[in-house]
Amino acid sequence: MGKNEMEAVLMSGNEACVEGALLAGINFFAGYPITPSTEIAEGLARRLPRVGGKFIQMEDEIASMAAVAGAALAGAKAMTATSGPGFSLKQENIGFAAATEIPCVVVNVQRFGPSTGLPTSPSQADIMQARWGTHGDHPAIALMPASVQESLSLTITAFNLAEEFRTPVILLMDEIIGHMREGIVIPQKGEYVIKNRTKPTVPPEDYLPYAAGPNEVPPMANFGDGYRFHVTGLIHDETGFPRGRGSDGDYLVRRLINKVMSRLEEILMVEEIGMEDAELAVVACGPVARSAKKAIAMARELGIKAGLVRPITIWPFPEDAIKVAAKKVDAIIVPELNLGQMALEVERNACGDAPVYRLNRVDAELITPDEILAKIQEVK
Amino acid sequence: MSSQREIRLSGFGGQGLITAGIILADAAIKEGKHAVQTQSYGPEARGGASRAEVIISDAAIDYPKVKEPDVLLAMSKEACDKYLCELQKDGILIVDSYYVKEVPETEAKVFSLPITELAREELGRVIVANIVALGATVQVTGVVGKEALEAAVLDRVPPGTEDLNRQALAIGFQLGCEQLAK
Numbered sequence: 001m002g003k004n005e006m007e008a009v010l011m012s013g014n015e016a017c018v019e020g021a022l023l024a025g026i027n028f029f030a031g032y033p034i035t036p037s038t039e040i041a042e043g044l045a046r047r048l049p050r051v052g053g054k055f056i057q058m059e060d061e062i063a064s065m066a067a068v069a070g071a072a073l074a075g076a077k078a079m080t081a082t083s084g085p086g087f088s089l090k091q092e093n094i095g096f097a098a099a100t101e102i103p104c105v106v107v108n109v110q111r112f113g114p115s116t117g118l119p120t121s122p123s124q125a126d127i128m129q130a131r132w133g134t135h136g137d138h139p140a141i142a143l144m145p146a147s148v149q150e151s152l153s154l155t156i157t158a159f160n161l162a163e164e165f166r167t168p169v170i171l172l173m174d175e176i177i178g179h180m181r182e183g184i185v186i187p188q189k190g191e192y193v194i195k196n197r198t199k200p201t202v203p204p205e206d207y208l209p210y211a212a213g214p215n216e217v218p219p220m221a222n223f224g225d226g227y228r229f230h231v232t233g234l235i236h237d238e239t240g241f242p243r244g245r246g247s248d249g250d251y252l253v254r255r256l257i258n259k260v261m262s263r264l265e266e267i268l269m270v271e272e273i274g275m276e277d278a279e280l281a282v283v284a285c286g287p288v289a290r291s292a293k294k295a296i297a298m299a300r301e302l303g304i305k306a307g308l309v310r311p312i313t314i315w316p317f318p319e320d321a322i323k324v325a326a327k328k329v330d331a332i333i334v335p336e337l338n339l340g341q342m343a344l345e346v347e348r349n350a351c352g353d354a355p356v357y358r359l360n361r362v363d364a365e366l367i368t369p370d371e372i373l374a375k376i377q378e379v380k
Numbered sequence: 381m382s383s384q385r386e387i388r389l390s391g392f393g394g395q396g397l398i399t400a401g402i403i404l405a406d407a408a409i410k411e412g413k414h415a416v417q418t419q420s421y422g423p424e425a426r427g428g429a430s431r432a433e434v435i436i437s438d439a440a441i442d443y444p445k446v447k448e449p450d451v452l453l454a455m456s457k458e459a460c461d462k463y464l465c466e467l468q469k470d471g472i473l474i475v476d477s478y479y480v481k482e483v484p485e486t487e488a489k490v491f492s493l494p495i496t497e498l499a500r501e502e503l504g505r506v507i508v509a510n511i512v513a514l515g516a517t518v519q520v521t522g523v524v525g526k527e528a529l530e531a532a533v534l535d536r537v538p539p540g541t542e543d544l545n546r547q548a549l550a551i552g553f554q555l556g557c558e559q560l561a562k
Contacts, residue, residue, distance in 0.1 A: 009409070010406045176418070176444065180417065182405075182414070182417070182441070183415060290442045290443055291442065291443045294443050297442075368447065369442070
C-alpha cells in the first residue's frame, strides 16, 4: 500500500478537479456538458454513483444551477461545471444562491470568447464575469489554479469556503489547466481539511433561518430535517420572508458583503516569488503565472531583479499584496489572456505608486516566457 | 541546467496521437521524472490535424507548451510540412513512410519508418500504429526507458488488447533498433 499511494499519477486538471471534489465530499453534481469542462461531468457521472452520490445531466445550464442550489439546500455538497457560455447562463441562479446563502461550487473552465468563441482554446476573459456576472451587490469568491495539483487542492478549498461562508464559490480554471496532464500526488486522509456548514442548535420552532450567527453567517438547516423555512431571492428578513422593506435590503446586502470581506485572511491566497528584493513585479494568475515564473528566472540571470505576485484567490482581489508590491517596485507588468481585466484591479490598487504595463494575448495561445521577458526588458 | 526533452507527436485525428502522448508522459512519471502533456485538436473526432506534446524534465516544468521540439513524430504529410520548420536544428525527425513519401530537406536526424505499414502487415491492425510509433520513438530517442513505456502502455490500453499492444511495442522497438544500426 503506502508507497504506491504516494506515487505521482498522471492526470488532467479536469480529472484532478473530480478527485478534489470527491475528497471534499461532493454528493451531488448537476450539469450540462460543454467543452473544455466536459471531462469533469464525465468523471463525476462515473464516480459519484459509486460513492452514493447523485449525478444528473439537466436540460441546460440554467436548470443545472437551479438543481445545484436545491440539492445544497437539502444538505448536499453540490457542484456544477461549465465554460464561458454556460457560465453566462448560470449567472441568474448564482445570484439566487448568493442572495439566499446557498453553499455550492461552480467550476468555470474558461474558453475563448465572447459567445461560442473558440471552444477548444484557452482564455482568462471571465475574470470580471466571475465577479460581476450576476446583478446586484453580492459577495464573490473565485480561485484560479495554475497546475493540475492545484486544481485538486483548490477544488477542496472551494467546497470548504462555500460551506464556511454559505456562498457560491467559483473555481476559475481554463482550457490549459483543464486539459493539460501532469503528475500529481493525491493527498491521503488527514492531509487535507474538510469543513462543513454550521447547523442550527435551536429547536425548529425557534429557528430563524437568516439570523446571522457567528461571523455573520446564519446556521443552515437541511430541508427535510424538520426545520421549515422560506427561501426567496426577494429581500428577506431574519425569518426568510420578504417584507418589501428597504431597511431589510440595507441590512442583508451589507451583511452578505461583510461576511466575506471581514474575514479576508481566511480567503486570500497569494504566491510570491522573489519579491523580497524585486525591483519589478509581474502579476499573473493561472497558466500565465507559469510563463511568468520562468520569465522572472530568465530576467534574474540577466541581472534584473524581477518578482512574481500570483493571485490564487482572484476574488476578493488581494488588494494589499498589490499595494505593498507597488510601493516596493519600479514597474508592474500584468500579462493575461484577455485585453486587460485583472490589470484594472492591479492599476486601481497600485495607486500610482508604480506604473502598470499590460501584456495581452487574444489569439488563443498562451503568453510565452520570452514575451514576458521582452516586456520586462522594455519597461526596465 | 537540467535536461529537458520536448516531443511533438503529430498527424491526423484518429491516429491515437493524444493517447500516445499521454502514455509517453505517464512513462516519464513512472520513472520519477516531471512531465507535462498538452494537445491541440479540432472539434472533429477523426480527420483534421491532431498533435500531442510532451515535455519531460528532471526539474519542475513551468511553461507547459512545446515551441521548438527536439523530437518530432510526423504521421501525416501535412504534419511533417507544417511542423518541420519548428524542429530544433539538431533534432530528431521520425516520419511514417506510409504517409510521408518524401522528407523535405532538413538538418535534423531523419528516421523514415514503415509504421502504419507494419501495423497492418504484421498485426493486421492499423489502430496500433500509434504504439508502434511510440516504441520506435523511444528506441531512437531514449526519452524514457523501455520498461516504463511498456508499463504505461499496458496501464492505458483497453483490457483484452494487452497482447496486441505488447506486440506493437516490440515491433516499434525493433524498427528503431534496425534504423539505429544503419
